[in-house]
């Protein structure tokens with residue numbers, strides 16, 4: 001019983017409302033007086049969900065994110081907080097689910113950053129996913145569903161979360177800045193769908209990003225000097241500058257992955273760099289997703305106050321070493 005639709009996979013980039021939606025979904029399941037499947041918003045259970053204090057809503061998230069949200073202190077942890085969901089957390093969850101719900105009839109688990117679980121952790125989680133205790137609803141939140149094992153993906157109902165409405169942002173950018181539609185789309189994509197940031201990106205910044213991507217594509221493990229020089233350039237604009245460029249690099253490799261998987265040219269944002277995209281796509285989709293993920297990680301590290309230049313160097317080294325790895 002309860003095997004149908006007990007597990008959900010909300011997949012899409014950060015900042016497009018995956019967790020907000022998941023919490024609303026949890027509220028509708030835990031609400032004491034739901035109306036046509038919607039949470040009432042007023043009962044004690046609803047209020048507790050809103051305050052993040054409902055004992056039957058379990059939110060499992062990587063330690064680093066818990067630290068960011070002030071739910072965990074570094075001192076308490078006594079070591080560097082992990083950016084990934086750890087196998088120990090998966091096992092703790094299994095233990096908690098073995099007990100009956102505390103207040104509600106069911107229990108909801110949000111697995112934030114589910115795609116950060118390594119393979120052993122995913123395999124451990126698979127046990128819970130295959131035979132969840134009755135009344136357990138699991139919601140996996142992932143940026144890249146592809147990082148999850150097929151056995152996990154196939155057991156979840158997948159809900160794709162689209163990025164922010166880029167078309168709308170692009171339209172406004174084209175109007176306000178008087179740039180061609182294609183460039184407006186690129187600006188909107190580079191700004192992650194933020195109109196404010198899309199308005200601020202300059203043409204020089206676009207050209208600079210193109211040169212940096214070209215150099216990045218030429219790096220190899222035989223000589224580290226160009227790599228170090230490139231790291232210096234990417235980090236030259238400080239924390240903000242490095243973050244914007246790493247976003248641009250991530251977007252580029254997302255496009256590469258799309259092309260490598262046989263997607264059409266209309267689907268990519270970096271249409272001004274098609275030859276470069278196509279060349280990069282020859283290395284295949286996994287290589288592109290690896291770089292995509294590493295760029296996103298470097299950006300996250302900088303957000304968490306890593307030294308930009310070191311974070312970028314680490315990213316570039318991973319890129320070139322991945323090339324020589326078997």
Ligand SMILES: [Zn+2]
Nearest residue numbers: 031040043046
């Ligand atoms: Zn309610």
